[in-house]
Amino acid sequence: MSKHIFVTGGVVSSLGKGLTSASIGMLLEHRGLTVRMQKLDPYINVDPGTMSPYQHGEVYVLDDGSETDLDLGHYERFTDGQLTRNSNYTTGQIYQSVINKERRGEFLGKTVQVIPHITNEIKSCISKIADDETDVVITEIGGTVGDIESQPFLEAIRQYSLDIGKENCLYIHLTLVPYLKAAGELKTKPTQHSVGQLREIGIQPDVLVCRTERSLSVDDREKIALFCNVPIRAVIEEKDKDFSIYEVPFSLVENELDELIVRRLTLPAEPLELEDWQDLMQRLRNPRSEISIAVVGKYAAHRDAYKSIYEAIDHAGIAHRSQVRIQPIQSEQIEAEGPERLLSTYDGILVPGGFGERGIEGKVEAIRYARERSIPLLGICLGMQCAVIEFARNVAGLKGAHSSEFDKESPHPVICLLDDQQTITDKGGTMRLGAQPAALEPGSIAAECYGGQEISERHRHRYEFNNVYRQQFEAHDLVFSGTSPDGKLVEIIEIAGHPWFVAAQFHPEFKSKPTSAHPLFSGFVEAAVTYHASRAARSQEATRSDNQPWKSKS
Ligand code: GLN
Secondary structure, X not given: OOEEEEEEEOOOOOOOHHHHHHHHHHHHHOOOXXXXXXXXXXOOOOOHHHOOHHHHOOOEEOOOOOEEOOHHHHHHHHOOOOOOHHHEEEHHHHHHHHHHHHHHOOOOOOOOOHHHHHHHHHHHHHHHOOOOOOOEEEEEEOOOOOOOOOHHHHHHHHHHHHHHOHHHEEEEEEEEXXXXXXXXEEOOHHHHHHHHXXXXXXXXXXXXXXXXXXXXXXXXXXXXXXXXXXXXXXXEEEEOOOOOHHHHHHXXXXXXXXXXXXXXXXXXXXXXXXXXXXXXXXXXXXXXXXXXXXXXXXXXXXHHHHHHHXXXXXXXXXXXXXXXXXXXXXXXXXHHHOHHHHHOOOOEEEEOOOOOOOOHHHHHHHHHHHHHHOOOEEEEOHHHHHHHHHHHHHOOOOXXXXXXXXXXXXXXXXXXXXXXXXXXXXXXXXXXXXXXXXXXXXXXXXXXXHOOOEEEEEEXXXXXXXXXHHHHHHOOOEEEEEEOOOOOOEEEEEEOOOOOEEEEOOOHHHHOEOOEOOHHHHHHHHHHHHHXXXXXXXXXXXXXXXXOOOOOOO
16 A cells, blocks of 8 residues: 655745655655655646746646646656656646536535535545555645645545554645844744644644755754644754755755655665765766856746756756756847847757747747857747748748748748647647657757657647648758658758757657756757857957967958
């Protein structure tokens, strides 16, 4: 039987519950245990697929095509357990399922209520990922304790330990211990209150993970332990990490959280073995080069909107021992100020995915700049579509070329709607979603990066390259280096003669890990390191000849 860990959060939102849960999962896996992770989200949307990245950050897509919360990205980056549709449930999904059952007559004669019908449904979602092969299920409850929305979830996890036995469940509460400058001390009262709220509904947390900017003193720990009714060794300090999120597991290990969990749940664990993660920290701390990458998108000010992309760039930096400075650039700003002023100092340009027309022309301009200046470029999804538009207009000479998503009247709809998308009217869950196979062209940059010709990558889009233009573009040296295995859908394009210009219709960022960077991101960052070195050499050369005024400048 699987053991269960429930992670809740208190005091404020954005405490990093996802990262903490993922770190716990990673540590337990590194103790030889099989872990499966899950997030329960209290919002009413059926999934985050229709939410704005401004509100909710990126939508993270799984192999099976489910559109999920971005915390699942942390889970996949930190752990190896497979994530599926059963790894993320929302209030919307829970109610939808209960209401469907009611319509089918499954509750005939009964009044359908939050307790027990909704809570039973939540419990069945938790049980779904528990099986004989899984040692531990980690379930993170979204939101903050005290929110109206999260109450049914908290009630369900309270009941869960009654159902399967207290000894099989562990409740971890993530809380904030703020430092009050005026008083010159850490304050434990918000933690006491938030634990108080949990206890009111019948949950006594077993472990408190305390987010703090300063170290907890013995006094602080004693006070928290006493007032919150936990043993002092269960007060775990998680100090803010300015350097890297990949340090989080190490601070939990320092507090022996893994050992505490293993003992409390009597898990058949092995000694902790963190060699791969120690190696990655070592690489992060000792870079051999420094490069900067511009990410030209629509949501530059919102870091969570491109979370997996920033992470994947970092992973490639780790692989190549390069410290990568990532600069988000608002594509509309390029429209206003031109690419030269904004992009001339970068070693690589990445144009991410997106929806809607705002900022499109700035993305097209950025891609043109990368193509003409031989700057490494990675285009992703909408980024690829913009690369096709740019190529059509400026290389193939097709005036007015566009995507039919943005210009229904374009004389050259080089990106157009997939046939099976033509009749779809619902917005939620109806795109081309999830893992799809692709075949790579031997000898292409993509095939070289992947080290093979068969790949599987995750998709999330409605529009595709319009095959009518295939031959015409090929004649202008556009390379279709990846297609669906039947050759019908274009998955990757490159430009012959450009040192590194790769744009993909899929989202490689969802399959990158800190311990194994994604091949395309790895290739992109490697190209940026080379570009940086050659630019540095060129500018040295220029300075040298500036200092030799007698030499004629050709
Ligand atoms: N808006 C484009 C489409 O639907 C691109 C989507 C994306 O970048 N994820 O095809």
